[in-house]
Amino acid sequence: MGARKAGHSSQGSALARQDSVEAVFAYYGDLFMRPMAQGGFTPLVNVGEAEAFRQLLGDVIDTHLDTRSDEGERRILQHARVELTATQQAQGSGDLVRRLVNVCTTLLALPGVRRGGQWASSRLMAGHLAQVTRYLARSEADHDGRTLDERIRSRLLSFLHEDRPTVVIAHSLGSVVALEALHHYQGSIPLLVTVGSPIGMRTVVHPRLLPQPPATPNCVHRWLNFWDRDDIIAPRPRLERAILPNAAGCLPLTDRVDSDGIWVHTATKYLAQASVAGPVMEALRLRAAGDGGPG
Structure with missing residues (x-):
């Protein structure tokens, strides 16, 4: 739909059929599964993980309090902040996790979060958000000693081909x-597109990035x-303020999109925007014309 809105209807159809390009989805959700986990929420297993998750929620709440002027939204965020402060008195990881799930319940009342399907419950929301802190913990080694974050990066790199240019949507x-x-990666990435990114979160994410x-x-x-604006996962979106340029001077360039307010965080919601899909289709067209087809 986004390609059609951007005037690339034929290219969008060809992409769906994979006539001229190879489109792959680097899935790594299975790597987050823990033995004996029940349901959609993989519990945090120690106080350290839960504390990092508490800090992440605090970054989300404080940033949205700084940027939102609607009184109803601010009341929700202020209530969530009070609940989060109360978690500092929690006894043990189990009590802390339960209180953090309650904070997620409050945040689900925000516009763009309360409606729509991916987070049907606060436990599911907490489970998904906690994946960020689990990745950045650089722990959960497998029998070969590879940490969770190493295994996830290896999964992604296995889908890239250094012998041809690749457009990456993350x-x-x-x-x-x-x-x-x-x-x-030693290949060429003519275009990197990031949507709904938490990279700019100052407390938990940005200082833990490598390198x-x-x-x-x-x-x-x-x-x-x-x-x-209604994407709760991207509270500090201006990544050009948080990222240094590479050797060629490339920096991220941030632009805002406005969806219909119904679960705006999904990748499909972003890709339905002409401003997002248009540059992707143009990059694919240019690379196909010059190199016989990108990944």
Whole structure:
């Protein structure tokens, strides 16, 4: 739909059929599964993980309090802040996790979060958000000693082909994964698109990125970053203020999109925007014309 809005109807149809390009989805959600986990929420297992998650929620709440003027939204955020402060008196990881799930219940009342389907419950919301802190913990090693974040980056890199240019679209935590993984990539990325990115979160995400200080990978020629005001995961969207340029001077360029307010965080919601899909289709067209087809 976004390609059609941007005037690339035929290219969009060809992309869906994979007539001229290879489109792949680098899925790594299975790597977050823990043995004996029940339901859609994989519980935090220790106080350290829960504390990092508490800090992440605090960054989300405080940033939205700084940027939102609607009184109803501010009341919701202020209530969530009071609940979050109360978590500091929690006894043990189990009590802390329960209180943090209650904070997520409050945040679900925000516009753009309360309606729509991906987070049907506060436990599911907490489970998804906690994936960010679990990735950045650099722990959960497998029997070969590879930490969770290493395995996720390896999964992403396995989908890239250094013998041909590749356009990368990275969503949410995927933007963190892509930023780190592409520093180890020797191929060419003519366009990196990030949507709903938490990279700019100052407390939990930005200071834990590798390498430090965070910079655009040298393989990236152009980086476009998009955010929606109602996207709770992208509270500090201006990544150009948080990322250093690469050797060629490339920095992320941020633009805002406005969806219909019904669960705006999904990648499909972003890609339905002409301003997001248009540059992607143009990059694919240029690379196909010059190189016989990008990945």
